[in-house]
Amino acid sequence: MAPTTAGDLLLEMEGITKRFPGVVANEAVDFDVRRGEVHTLLGENGAGKSTLMKILYGLYHADEGEVRLSGKPVTINSPSDAIDRGIGMIHQHFMLVPTLTVAENVALGLPPIRRIRQDLGPVRERISELSDAYGLQVDPDAYIWQLAVGERQRVEIMKAIYRDVSLLILDEPTSVLTPAEVDDLFVTLRQMTDGGRGLVFISHKLHEVMALSDRITVLRGGRVTGRTMPSETSREQLAHMMVGREVQLAPTRLESKAAEARLKVKDLNVLGDRGTPAVTDFDLEVRSGEVVGIAGVSGNGQRELAEALAGLRPVVSGEVVMNGVETTDRTPKEIRRLGVSYIPEERMRDGAIGEFSVAENLILTDHDRPPISRRGLLDFKQIEDGCSDLVRRFTVKTPTLDTPTANLSGGNIQKLVIARELSGEPELLIASQPTRGVDIGAAEYIHTVLMDQRAGGTAILLISEDLDEVIGLSDRIAVMFEGRIMGTLDQEEATVQRLGLLMAGVSE
Amino acid sequence: MSDFFTVSVLLATLAAGIRLATPFLLAALGETLGQRSGVLNLGVEGVMLLGAYGAYYATLRTESVLLGIVIGLAVGGAMGIVYGVVTLALKAEQGISGIGIFIFGLGLSDLLFQKQVGTPTPIDGLGDLAIPVLGDLPWVGEVLFHQNVLVYVAFLLVPAMWYLINRTPFGMNVRAVGETPEAADSLGVSVNRTRYITIFVGNALAGLAGASLALELGIFQQNLTNGHGFIAVALVYFGAWRPVGVMAGSMVFGLVSAMVLQWKTLGIVVGTTASIVGMFPAVLTILVLVLVSRRTGSPSALTRPFERGH
Numbered sequence: 090m091a092p093t094t095a096g097d098l099l100l101e102m103e104g105i106t107k108r109f110p111g112v113v114a115n116e117a118v119d120f121d122v123r124r125g126e127v128h129t130l131l132g133e134n135g136a137g138k139s140t141l142m143k144i145l146y147g148l149y150h151a152d153e154g155e156v157r158l159s160g161k162p163v164t165i166n167s168p169s170d171a172i173d174r175g176i177g178m179i180h181q182h183f184m185l186v187p188t189l190t191v192a193e194n195v196a197l198g199l200p201p202i203r204r205i206r207q208d209l210g211p212v213r214e215r216i217s218e219l220s221d222a223y224g225l226q227v228d229p230d231a232y233i234w235q236l237a238v239g240e241r242q243r244v245e246i247m248k249a250i251y252r253d254v255s256l257l258i259l260d261e262p263t264s265v266l267t268p269a270e271v272d273d274l275f276v277t278l279r280q281m282t283d284g285g286r287g288l289v290f291i292s293h294k295l296h297e298v299m300a301l302s303d304r305i306t307v308l309r310g311g312r313v314t315g316r317t318m319p320s321e322t323s324r325e326q327l328a329h330m331m332v333g334r335e336v337q338l339a340p341t342r343l344e345s346k347a348a349e350a351r352l353k354v355k356d357l358n359v360l361g362d363r364g365t366p367a368v369t370d371f372d373l374e375v376r377s378g379e380v381v382g383i384a385g386v387s388g389n390g391q392r393e394l395a396e397a398l399a400g401l402r403p404v405v406s407g408e409v410v411m412n413g414v415e416t417t418d419r420t421p422k423e424i425r426r427l428g429v430s431y432i433p434e435e436r437m438r439d440g441a442i443g444e445f446s447v448a449e450n451l452i453l454t455d456h457d458r459p460p461i462s463r464r465g466l467l468d469f470k471q472i473e474d475g476c477s478d479l480v481r482r483f484t485v486k487t488p489t490l491d492t493p494t495a496n497l498s499g500g501n502i503q504k505l506v507i508a509r510e511l512s513g514e515p516e517l518l519i520a521s522q523p524t525r526g527v528d529i530g531a532a533e534y535i536h537t538v539l540m541d542q543r544a545g546g547t548a549i550l551l552i553s554e555d556l557d558e559v560i561g562l563s564d565r566i567a568v569m570f571e572g573r574i575m576g577t578l579d580q581e582e583a584t585v586q587r588l589g590l591l592m593a594g595v596s597e
Numbered sequence: 598m599s600d601f602f603t604v605s606v607l608l609a610t611l612a613a614g615i616r617l618a619t620p621f622l623l624a625a626l627g628e629t630l631g632q633r634s635g636v637l638n639l640g641v642e643g644v645m646l647l648g649a650y651g652a653y654y655a656t657l658r659t660e661s662v663l664l665g666i667v668i669g670l671a672v673g674g675a676m677g678i679v680y681g682v683v684t685l686a687l688k689a690e691q692g693i694s695g696i697g698i699f700i701f702g703l704g705l706s707d708l709l710f711q712k713q714v715g716t717p718t719p720i721d722g723l724g725d726l727a728i729p730v731l732g733d734l735p736w737v738g739e740v741l742f743h744q745n746v747l748v749y750v751a752f753l754l755v756p757a758m759w760y761l762i763n764r765t766p767f768g769m770n771v772r773a774v775g776e777t778p779e780a781a782d783s784l785g786v787s788v789n790r791t792r793y794i795t796i797f798v799g800n801a802l803a804g805l806a807g808a809s810l811a812l813e814l815g816i817f818q819q820n821l822t823n824g825h826g827f828i829a830v831a832l833v834y835f836g837a838w839r840p841v842g843v844m845a846g847s848m849v850f851g852l853v854s855a856m857v858l859q860w861k862t863l864g865i866v867v868g869t870t871a872s873i874v875g876m877f878p879a880v881l882t883i884l885v886l887v888l889v890s891r892r893t894g895s896p897s898a899l900t901r902p903f904e905r906g907h
């Protein structure tokens with residue numbers, strides 16, 4: 090490795106400590122980024138990755154420590170300060186205004202071109218130029234609410250490139266992207282580093298980390314526990330460094346015999362948010378003791394299918410039978426009473442209430458019946474015991490059970506919802522992207538629970554874009570394309586290549 | 598009844614409707630701006646009362662209607678600063694703070710009136726201002742162009758407010774801040790600065806709305822506004838947060854009020870019936886609100902204070 094001079098260093102963070110009530114999110118963390126490199130931050134949910142980056146971006150203030158940019162100490166008190174110093178950040182959750190257009194979102198916060206009359210002409214032009222230069226396909230006049238998640242992520246990147254940042258923070262930018270979109274993103278990111286920019290990358294997907302990083306820093310419990318490079322390590326080693334123990338990266342499948350059908354879907358038709366068909370003439374059967382995987386590029390009707398099954402979206406026509414009961418016009422509550430659990434894809438929005446405490450969110454779906462409540466009164470002892478157990482088993486990192494859920498790290502909110510939905514020993518489980526955003530230790534545990542429940546006779550509908558996960562867990566895999574099933578493969582015959590073709594709409 | 602009589606009654610009713618719509622329109626346009634940035638102000642009624650009293654008292658003392666108008670605006674703006682500090686800096690609950698502003702305005706305007714004026718004393722309020730040429734048009738001229746100056750101001754503010762919200766860089770910040778304040782903040786847009794400005798302007802317009810009422814009637818009395826401010830808030834929902842929609846709502850309200858007044862004057866309705874018919878506009882608002890309340894276009898961050906971590 091070439092010797093580094095101070096001039097190569099774009100960013101140095103030294104001795105950063107940040108405390109929140111009940112947690113030390115960062116403890117004496119040292120971190121730096123050189124020009125032209127990707128420096129990855131790796132760590133379990135709640136390890137302090139986002140906190141460190143929010144300090145850099147002026148969203149949080151460090152209790153101790155120093156930040157230097159190109160060797161000069163700086164204080165960054167707000168995002169404006171960060172932007173002025175050439176720092177950009179792509180947040181773990183989208184930071185876009187859905188009711189504004191792409192061009193408006195990009196122009197937001199920039200000095201106006203004309204004071205009175207808004208003139209976005211030059212902004213649009215520049216977006217088109219940058220689109221071409223970086224292979225980022227975005228339509229400047231589209232409204233954000235019209236865009237799929239992959240496109241939204243491109244708008245986030247466009248915002249950063251437009252501002253010509255010298256240092257870009259990417260906090261889990263790939264968690265909502267498909268493998269092909271990730272490849273495109275990496276090409277764009279490499280172009281950025283070739284231009285001399287420095288990038289901070291955060292992801293829970295180890296193969297991405299291995300593919301993209303120049304250097305890797307591992308955080309655990311707020312402290313730096315390791316520094317390495319892809320050439321000197323392996324996925325297994327990285328997992329070990331993060332979690333502090335051996336992690337099994339691929340799930341073990343237990344013997345299980347499929348029995349009677351728990352979910353039968355026939356000729357199902359469902360509309361999307363914009364009133365166009367999202368699920369068309371859909372047939373599916375899931376039996377007790379089996380996992381049926383639904384693979385597909387996001388936006389091909391998976392979300393609408395899951396919502397329709399959970400009773401959250403009206404069914405236009407067709408039949409859904411759960412446990413022998415027709416459920417197309419049942420409420421979500423009635424459906425839950427049939428022994429159905431639902432892990433929604435958008436857990437922040439549909440699965441948890443931010444202002445509620447961790448315990449309240451954990452009992453959200455069964456607070457109104459025994460054992461949690463009796464004769465209309467909540468049994469607090471029961472709640473405390475049950476919740477402590479769930480928090481421990483699913484490694485939800487929280488200072489107390491009374492902590493507001495919004496204060497947890499992104500991945501820990503995900504785990505909270507998953508813990509609740511998997512706790513009830515459901516007869517039928519609809520799981521959308523169950524390991525999105527959670528760290529590998531937790532993913533391993535979630536996979537184990539799913540496999541245990543399958544062995545115990547639960548029927549599981551697994552909707553996931555993670556092909557390794559779908560192949561590893563499912564007995565049968567149906568690929569969805571434009572609202573229909575493109576093909577169904579048995580576990581033994583499923584390969585990433587075959588699924589990939591079906592996902593692209595190529596029938597066999 | 599001769600044709601001439603019916604037509605002139607009709608024209609007079611329409612003209613009165615537009616005049617009566619004006620205070621609603623001014624206040625509702627101001628409230629629209631505030632709500633688009635994510636701030637609900639239920640205290641419009643109180644601000645209107647203070648604006649009305651300020652305008653009345655200034656005109657009574659100086660005999661200058663113009664000064665009255667300026668005072669109305671200034672009193673409203675001052676209340677805007679108070680409301681901004683309470684809801685933005687101190688992060689008080691917006692619904693409750695608004696009710697507080699209403700009670701404060703109701704009490705203070707009456708107190709000042711009792712102390713400083715005491716007996717109801719009429720003033721020379723706003724006279725009609727005929728617009729040259731347009732005012733001479735048959736029918737249209739009489740309805741639209743023989744009005745007082747604040748009527749013209751209010752209706753010209755409709756396109757102005759639309760332009761401000763939809764076509765200026767500031768308006769884009771307002772929309773962003775009302776929808777996704779975190780996103781605006783992450784790009785360096787100051788959420789609270791934007792909201793201070795919209796609240797200031799919005800409340801100044803509420804003050805002006807009060808002034809228009811007092812100067813139009815030429816008097817002040819306790820609770821002069823009598824619910825105008827609350828209806829203005831409802832009209833923002835009615836108009837789906839769009840200036841043109843708000844204008845349509847204000848016109849419906851003004852016209853219905855004018856009709857009821859006309860029926861009373863002509864003796865078409867009397868006594869108890871008159872009182873019942875007098876409630877008609879209020880009932881109408883509620884009905885329309887129930888019917889149109891899809892809440893589409895409601896700013897997502899409405900009533901949500903913005904806080905960035907620490």
Ligand SMILES: Nc1ncnc2c1ncn2[C@@H]1O[C@H](COP(=O)(O)OP(=O)(O)OP(=O)(O)O)[C@@H](O)[C@H]1O
Pocket residue numbers: 109110112113114132133134135136137138139140141181486487496497498499500501526906
């Ligand atoms: N605003 C806050 N208030 C209180 N505690 C917080 C706040 N933000 C973060 N924390 C706590 O700080 C710790 C680190 O959180 P952080 O978001 O940095 O984790 P992370 O490494 O980004 O995890 P993930 O992979 O889940 O996103 C967590 O224990 C979290 O609960």
Ligand SMILES: [Mg+2]
Pocket residue numbers: 138139140181260498499500
């Ligand atoms: Mg995070």
